[in-house]
Amino acid sequence: xxxxxxxxxxxxxxxxxxxxxxxxxxxxxxxxxxxxxxxxxxxxxxxxxxxxxxxxxxxxxxxxxxxxxxxxxxxxxxxxxxxxxxxxxxxxxxxxxxxxxxxxxxxxxxxxxxxxx
Amino acid sequence: xxxxxxxxxxxxxxxxxxxxxxxxxxxxxxxxxxxxxxxxxxxxxxxxxxxxxxxxxxxxxxxxxxxxxxxxxxxxxxxxxxxxxxxxxxxxxxxxxxxxxxxxxxxxxxxxxxxxxxxxxxxxxxxxxxxxxxxxxxxx
Ligand SMILES: Nc1ncnc2c1ncn2[C@@H]1O[C@H](COP(=O)(O)OP(=O)(O)OP(=O)(O)O)[C@@H](O)[C@H]1O
Ligand SMILES: [Mg+2]
Numbered sequence: 038x039x040x041x042x043x044x045x046x047x048x049x050x051x052x053x054x055x056x057x058x059x060x061x062x063x064x065x066x067x068x069x070x071x072x073x074x075x076x077x078x079x080x081x082x083x084x085x086x087x088x089x090x091x092x093x094x095x096x097x098x099x100x101x102x103x104x105x106x107x108x109x110x111x112x113x114x115x116x117x118x119x120x121x122x123x124x125x126x127x128x129x130x131x132x133x134x135x136x137x138x139x140x141x142x143x144x145x146x147x148x149x150x151x152x153x154x
Numbered sequence: 155x156x157x158x159x160x161x162x163x164x165x166x167x168x169x170x171x172x173x174x175x176x177x178x179x180x181x182x183x184x185x186x187x188x189x190x191x192x193x194x195x196x197x198x199x200x201x202x203x204x205x206x207x208x209x210x211x212x213x214x215x216x217x218x219x220x221x222x223x224x225x226x227x228x229x230x231x232x233x234x235x236x237x238x239x240x241x242x243x244x245x246x247x248x249x250x251x252x253x254x255x256x257x258x259x260x261x262x263x264x265x266x267x268x269x270x271x272x273x274x275x276x277x278x279x280x281x282x283x284x285x286x287x288x289x290x291x292x293x294x
Contacts, residue, residue: 070256072264075199076271088259092206095174096259099181099198101191116171 038062038147040104040127043083046141047106047131053118054127060103064150067139071096079150083142087135091117097126104128108135159187159221165205167214170258177202180219187221193294196272197226200290203265204230210255211235212286225274226292233285240278244270 041058044051051058060081067085068074074084074096083104086093089111097105098120105121107113107130121128131138161183163176181198185191201217208215212234220227237243244266251261270276273290280286 069259070262070264071259072203072262072268075203076264076268078195078199078272086259090258091171092174092259095178095202098178099174099195099202101195 038142038145040083040129042145043104043106043142044129046145047129047133047138049106049129049131052107052112052128052130053121054104054124057103057125057127060125060127062104062147065139065142065147066149067135069135075100077149082150083147085135085138085142087111089113089117091120094118094120094126094128097121098124102126106131106138108133108138157222161219161221163217163219165208165214165217167209167212170209173206173209174202176217177205184221184226189221189226189294193226193292196292197228200269200272200292201228201230203269204228204288204290206260207265207288208232208234210251210260215285223294225294228288228290230288230290231285232287236282236284236286237278237280238282240280243278 040060062083063081064079065083066077069088082102084102085106087108094117104127110132112130177198184194212232215232218229242248246267247263249261249263255261274293275291277289
């Protein structure tokens with residue numbers, strides 16, 4: 038799946054990083070707690086979140102996350118978005134809820150990447 | 155690369171939105187130095203958790219990062235309240251963070267466990283009413 042596929046599946050809007058639309062996404066993580074996200078290091082991940090502050094973008098930066106999706110139509114302020122400029126990161130917003138957005142991606146085969154023993 | 159590089163940062167407690175600037179700068183510098191992406195990511199995550207802790211629990215502090223060909227050592231020093239029970243604080247899910255911190259996306263009680271998981275060594279030197287120094291090492 039690519040960032041472009043996510044954008045389409047979530048009827049989203051791209052806020053930053055059009056040049057990263059063809060980046061491959063391998064795993065996904067949905068959370069409003071950044072330390073939970075930071076416990077979850079996977080390659081080429083998308084982060085879906087209802088939290089909307091600059092630390093979401095910082096967290097994504099530390100983990101090399103390739104795409105952030107803000108749910109329920111949220112948009113971070115310009116100052117927060119500017120933190121992501123020039124990075125290999127796409128920022129999207131969707132009107133779906135966190136649950137709904139995660140479900141739509143999961144249905145198309147995107148998983149959390151964790152193996153449950 | 156030089157044999158030994160030392161970077162220092164002051165972490166301000168004033169502005170939560172700026173927390174993470176030091177970690178971001180270290181990450182960029184390590185990348186430029188050609189440190190392996192997996193080591194860079196470990197340093198970035200561990201330092202970021204520590205930097206956030208300084209801001210939300212300890213009124214800011216100072217960070218020193220020492221880079222040699224063998225290892226990266228991060229020293230995070232604050233003069234905050236100290237940690238009463240380090241063993242408890244290291245447990246997943248233990249947090250004393252107030253609700254307003256939780257609404258910012260922190261306070262899951264995962265920071266110190268993450269710092270332990272992403273580093274080769276972590277030492278916490280803390281005294282109530284005096285402060286906390288966290289020293290983390292990542293071998294290269
Ligand atoms: N530098 C510090 N000074 C004082 N207390 C600290 C410091 N760092 C951590 N603590 C204490 O240890 C607890 C656990 O820290 P930890 O980073 O694991 O979780 P948290 O910061 O509460 O939540 P999270 O890291 O998931 O956002 C904190 O809630 C706090 O009580
Ligand atoms: Mg923490």
